[in-house]
Amino acid sequence: MREMKKMNRANSKTIQFCGWAVLAIVLTGSAFAAVPGITGPTFNLTAQDAHLNQPDGSAVYSWGYGCSQKPSGFVPQGIANATCPSMQVPGPTLVVTEGQTVTVNLTNNLPAAAGNTSILFPGFQVATTGGVVGLITQEAAPGGSVTYSFTASSPGTRGYYSGTQGDLQVEMGLYGAIVVLPKNPPANCSAGYHASNLLAEQHWGESDFRLSTAAYDHPSTCYDREYLFQWAEMDSRIHRQAEAQVLDPTRVALCAQGAATAGCSLSVQTEPYHPAYFLINGRSMPYLMDPNYAAEYPHQPYNGNPHMHPGELVLIRTVGQGRWQHPFHEHANHVRILARDGNLILTPDGQALAGILMFNTDTTPGQAFDGIFYFTARGLNWDAYGHHPAPNTPGSPADANASLPCTPDANGYNTGDPTAINYFEWCQDHNKPLQVNPFGDVAAGGPATLPDPNIFTNGAWYGGTPYLGPDASLRATAPACDTTQNAGCTTLLPSNTQANPANERGWAFMWHSHNEREITTNNVFPGGMLMMMLVDSREFVIDESL
Amino acid sequence: MGNRKVRTPLSILLPICLATFAAHAQSFRVQCPTSTITHPSTVTNVNAEPAYNGPTVFATVPVANGQGGYLTPTSNVNGAIKCQQISGGDGYSTMADGTQTFMFSFGPLSGLADIANGLPGTQFPTAFNSLYPYPTPLQPGDPATTDKASDSPYTQGGYQEGAPGAFAWNGAVGLVPDVDANNGSGTAGALIDGHVDPRQIMDVGVMNGNIPAPLIGIDEDDELFLTLTNVGMIMRPDLFEQHTVHFHGYPNASSFYDGVPDASVAINIGGSFTYYYLSPDAGTYFYHCHITPPEHLQMGMVGQLYVRPRQNRLASGTSLYAGLQFQQSDLRTACSPANDILCSATLPAINTGTAQGPDKLGNPQKYAYNDGDGSTAYDVEYPLQMHGFDPNFHFVGMTFNPEAFVDMKDKYFLLNGRSYPDTVRPGPQATQSSDGKMHYSQPLPAIINIPVGGKALLRLVNLSVSEYHTIQSLGVPMKVVGWNAKLLRDQEGNNTEYYTNSITLGGGESLDAILDASNTALFQPGQVFYLYSPNLDHLSNDAENFGGLMTEVHICNSVSSSTFGNTCN
């Protein structure tokens, strides 16, 4: 009996690990993120109920905002399968431009027992039309409507959420984000590195999925790629109690006589609070990394699956929803905080940035931040691409990509040729070997000896070598794995499952809550607030249309 | 099976995935080269930190038949080679209410004497590669066994039985001459090439977990070779747990050495893996295992790591501003905000004219960062790790049952692995493990001794997996100079440091706070102040309602050294 238990414990972990990795591959193919949203400046929204899918198989009854009619447009251009369902969590991301007059018509299609609902837009001067008087704003009564209008006075990322019985309604999913784009993105954001990054994208046939070129009307806020992450936890007991009461025939009958009828209104306990689901953009790992608008999650359209190329400035738009703080840890580099709640943090003379650098960017309920991240591999002290000056194996044909030049620009990066695979390589480490005696066609004489691969367990995102990109990963394979005979062979163990396939071989880094308990889904690890960020070599096309 | 659910459609993957576990061979070894491309022994002494008077000078060595070569140092080589070995396994620690708690943990397999004395276990090659010198073989529990450690307190000063001292070796456990590799070479004596005797590693490494994990301290420009040796978990023979090391906060980390098992490799039982990094910018980092993090971190696989700045190595009399200007001439270390949005050690807006000189102990002045103006100067430094243990989870973790994550609730609140009053007991704390031997389970105290008029750098880290923690300084003000291993300075060089009496950190966060006792009218020798958590429920040791996250700050006439293990005179 004891033997049995022991085996089960070990096996269950393995199965889960392999399981979610495989699931992600099956569903994703290449599914990336961008910042999908809808355009206005008039938004016709509804608040409704539906069920959210979680990776433990549960469908959790929730409330969310959605579109009551087709929105005026979807962004970014070229995003596939874009829809705005009548209920989604988070609510539709509202994308507007600085100076626009934004009008949000909200209709309350929640069950009558839920009572009134509303939306708060912190950071804007909101005027209301219609609706009924609520505690902190005008509300839409069951079946009724209310209109909020305001000027998108300044750029930035901000949250929006219910201003009615927030302990219940925000928990149920009534929250979303609004992105205000700068009216006049600074000219320098289309010059220099940003211009050559675009040339590199074009060379490889990659599209530009940005909403703008700058986060703010400030020359230090340029970016080359962007993602939006909304963090919230969920206590499914509250949701079950709400669902049971909404379906309760007695209550349904009372509500049929009018929402104001005594006994119609829900009486759900929101304390004690004991969340078991930890969500980014309404999803948990591994569902989180599946495509935007994936049909499997009709009410959770937004994903979290960041990718980037070396040297790109990546704008991280983050909103803390829910009621807890979460220490969002970005592996691989720091984040410069540009702004909080749309307020740029600048030096006293307003000329330069003064926001701090963090490797853990805390998310706080009701607070949004914009931050810039990049990855270049600077200072590793070995050539990330496994370059070397001359063929390693006498007599073997040299791969032309093994001996590419690296010409440092004023900052030390190889940016002269945007069409090069090693565009943005850190040149101080060019050709510098890592391994004492490597396999394959990479440089030897480095400081490190890698052990027998048989004492490793390979991760789903491990490419089989220390090196970046499909070309380097192929070259650095074991002698038994002759790439002239078998172009796809690797040093990965036969048991390995791949979420980082042979044509990608990016460097994967975990972005997750460092309250590690929150990278679980209802007691199962892995899950929750966890996603893999991939730094991809230039020849891999990051297609964020999915 | 408890709550660990398995999605049925994936069960077909079972045989494939299990094959992973079938493939492990015993392969222990350490790495500590005595010459590398970056630190060639022909050009520099790899066993010392040279003074910093400008970046390393490089030249490209041409390679026959190839285009170019790679940059190789020719003179002015900075930094040195540093090596350390740690075990991944299990062990026991003692909570302040006397409870022995089971841990998954890292333990020291090099620098044993230094670790027992509250110091980093990181060594130069000459120390790391030194063979065990004593006639009696290494014993389970060492160095505590050789030191004749007991679990009763001892007083400090001079060697006495039961205190660190008898065991004074810092080499790599297991390292033995590689007789096979020497065959036919004709040289006398066998090679020291990283070959180890696994018996010694198992004797010392098994059941030898530490909380916090062995301290790592390095200098900018160093190459670090950190070997993780997975000795298995004796109390959980059912688990095939791999371990890894994640260098938390390392900028521009490589995925291969990032320690995330999903993105790289994980080390099976019976294997060693050497992580290789060139030191990142100065700052307070930390490390932890990244296997099933909610479990392995809660169970104790968390350690501290800090990087000392080049500014410490400036020759006496050199202007700190000039020292920072040197660094701006190397693109790797330069901080030009216009070109790099993720750097903060830019030249200060105001050149204070401060020059390198002695600190209150008469040593070269030390700094938390390359500040160029002396704003992060300190006299004594203390790494402080905040953590929490959930006794329930640790008990379940020792038994053959699945743990639940949702109900995790820490009840022991730890500063450097101890709760008050254990935090103010000097010397290593020992725990008798299930092997019947005493082990130095909690080597670091948390006593803050400050020389009168001096400044103490607290390298504060929170590695809790479920709690934000606040630490309050009752009396001595805190000057926060760094956040998440970066100097607090805006892009125009204005310091954004601030004074406070409390700091708050979430799991996975670090900051640098200087306890500033320079006002000698207020802070006089003999006075005792407190650092404690105003999250009042964190002042408990499980059922004991007073203890937890708390320690003492002593103002001293003088201190005997600059960190843990010093005496307050």
Ligand SMILES: [Cu+2]
């Ligand atoms: Cu992590």
Ligand SMILES: [Cu+2]
């Ligand atoms: Cu571990």
